[in-house]
Amino acid sequence: xxxxxxxxxxxxxxxxxxxxxxxxxxxxxxxxxxxxxxxxxxxxxxxxxxxxxxxxxxxxxxxxxxxxxxxxxxxxxxxxxxxxxxxxxxxxxxxxxxxxxxxxxxxxxxxxxxxxxxxxxxxxxxxxxxxxxxxxxxxxxxxxxxxxxxxxxxxxxxxxxxxxxxxxxxxxxxxxxxxxxxxxxxxxxxxxxxxxxxxxxxxxxxxxxxxxxxxxxxxxxxxxxxxxxxxxxxxxxxxxxxxxxxxxxxxxxxxxxxxxxxxxxxxxxxxxxxxxxxxxxxxxxxxxxxxxxxxxxxxxxxxxxxxxxxxxxxxxxxxxxxxxxxxxxxxxxxxxxxxxxxxxxxxxxxxxxxxxxxxxxxxxxxxxxxxxxxxxxxxxxxxxxxxxxxxxxxxxxxxxxxxxxxxxxxxxxxxxxxxxxxxxxxxxxxxxxxxxxxxxxxxxxxxxxxxxxxxxxxxxxxxxxxxxxxxxxxxxxxxxxxxxxxxxxxxx
Numbered sequence: 001x002x003x004x005x006x007x008x009x010x011x012x013x014x015x016x017x018x019x020x021x022x023x024x025x026x027x028x029x030x031x032x033x034x035x036x037x038x039x040x041x042x043x044x045x046x047x048x049x050x051x052x053x054x055x056x057x058x059x060x061x062x063x064x065x066x067x068x069x070x071x072x073x074x075x076x077x078x079x080x081x082x083x084x085x086x087x088x089x090x091x092x093x094x095x096x097x098x099x100x101x102x103x104x105x106x107x108x109x110x111x112x113x114x115x116x117x118x119x120x121x122x123x124x125x126x127x128x129x130x131x132x133x134x135x136x137x138x139x140x141x142x143x144x145x146x147x148x149x150x151x152x153x154x155x156x157x158x159x160x161x162x163x164x165x166x167x168x169x170x171x172x173x174x175x176x177x178x179x180x181x182x183x184x185x186x187x188x189x190x191x192x193x194x195x196x197x198x199x200x201x202x203x204x205x206x207x208x209x210x211x212x213x214x215x216x217x218x219x220x221x222x223x224x225x226x227x228x229x230x231x232x233x234x235x236x237x238x239x240x241x242x243x244x245x246x247x248x249x250x251x252x253x254x255x256x257x258x259x260x261x262x263x264x265x266x267x268x269x270x271x272x273x274x275x276x277x278x279x280x281x282x283x284x285x286x287x288x289x290x291x292x293x294x295x296x297x298x299x300x301x302x303x304x305x306x307x308x309x310x311x312x313x314x315x316x317x318x319x320x321x322x323x324x325x326x327x328x329x330x331x332x333x334x335x336x337x338x339x340x341x342x343x344x345x346x347x348x349x350x351x352x353x354x355x356x357x358x359x360x361x362x363x364x365x366x367x368x369x370x371x372x373x374x375x376x377x378x379x380x381x382x383x384x385x386x387x388x389x390x391x392x393x394x395x396x397x398x399x400x401x402x403x404x405x406x407x408x409x410x411x412x413x414x415x416x417x418x419x420x421x422x423x424x425x426x427x428x429x430x431x432x433x434x435x436x437x438x439x440x441x442x443x444x445x446x447x448x449x450x451x452x453x454x455x456x457x458x459x460x461x462x463x464x465x466x467x468x469x470x471x472x473x474x475x476x477x478x479x480x481x482x483x484x485x486x487x488x489x490x491x492x
Contacts (some may be wrong), residue, residue, distance in 0.1 A: 057229025090205020181289035197231030197270030268345035281458035290458025293350035
């Protein structure tokens with residue numbers, strides 16, 4: 001969600017397995033190839049989050065952990081890139097990125113110096129469902145940090161020179177992204193799933209939309225959506241609810257909600273206008289990115305837990321099914337992954353891999369084949385236990401820092417989910433059955449509604465892709481219009 005976010009990773013098992021195979025080379029092959037049984041579930045201390053609504057509508061949420069004198073805090077506005085106006089993709093992200101780049105009382109360098117003096121640094125950004133600014137500090141410096149955060153959120157200056165600097169940085173980032181097959185495939189996949197809906201456009205903007213954004217657009221968005229009755233202040237770490245409410249009332253208590261109602265969010269998923277198979281031609285590109293994506297579920301869906309287990313079975317680790325078929329058995333890619341993307345209104349489920357241009361069509365078939373196979377061959381007891389253990393381990397790891405704990409709690413608060421779901425996560429994962437995984441796959445991973453996107457040197461795979469998937473379209477990167485649901489420029 002933020003440009004400065006950290007993704008938690010785990011060490012691969014491959015090195016350990018290789019060492020074990022060397023030590024036991026004399027053992028039978030069947031013994032050395034077998035994965036060890038999952039160990040006992042790790043004990044995880046999960047704090048019970050509490051919340052209180054202030055008179056102005058600001059919700060304060062606290063997850064207390066006193067192990068270290070550290071607190072991470074973030075102000076979440078429950079509106080993200082889905083509110084970008086037509087033809088102004090990137091407006092919400094640009095607005096969020098400018099929050100710590102100067103206020104009516106401090107310049108950008110002064111904000112940075114103040115944060116440094118507190119031993120913290122700001123993280124800002126916007127996803128599709130929320131925008132946020134965050135900081136982590138030691139407990140004695142929390143009050144000053146909250147004052148600084150309030151100034152950044154409530155009084156941004158949006159200085160013209162800072163707008164241009166941030167715009168240039170976003171355009172530079174976008175140019176890099178549009179030179180990479182994987183980034184292009186992801187952007188096209190969003191249009192394939194969400195069509196002309198609010199989730200279909202690039203949250204980071206397009207080469208055409210970013211130059212169109214004016215300061216007045218930024219000010220209007222901030223005035224409309226940055227308001228206490230559309231915000232949640234989340235604390236994680238060495239603080240209790242009473243103290244958090246005191247700090248919130250001191251720095252945000254006089255923040256007035258406008259008399260006008262909050263505008264409704266645009267519809268996230270709209271009409272899809274693309275062919276089921278899309279080829280994006282990047283002449284001379286050394287590799288191709290291959291993606292298969294299907295409409296999925298919203299975050300609040302009852303299918304969420306079967307969905308994350310299905311995701312773990314297909315692409316959650318080196319030994320998951322996609323990696324097994326594409327990397328381990330055939331050596332067609334260094335990695336194949338799946339992703340369950342859940343948002344407030346809708347979501348998607350996709351698989352992806354990067355491969356040689358000449359093997360792109362084969363990899364596309366393998367992705368689709370593994371999606372389909374899950375519908376008829378759900379995980380057996382051992383596979384299911386291993387994937388659940390992986391999910392549980394990742395979850396426990398995410399809670400080890402105050403920032404990680406903050407993110408987990410905020411993901412519930414922002415989506416209006418019960419805060420005690422954090423404490424029930426592990427149990428809910430463990431109760432998912434193989435039949436529930438199969439049912440999820442049957443509902444959301446079938447060929448009907450699936451889109452295939454291949455971005456690379458289409459001279460090497462285009463004809464074969466069209467033969468394998470006749471309902472296809474081909475685009476050149478130069479002619480790709482990411483502002484359009486059809487990926488084609490509007491007729492003049």
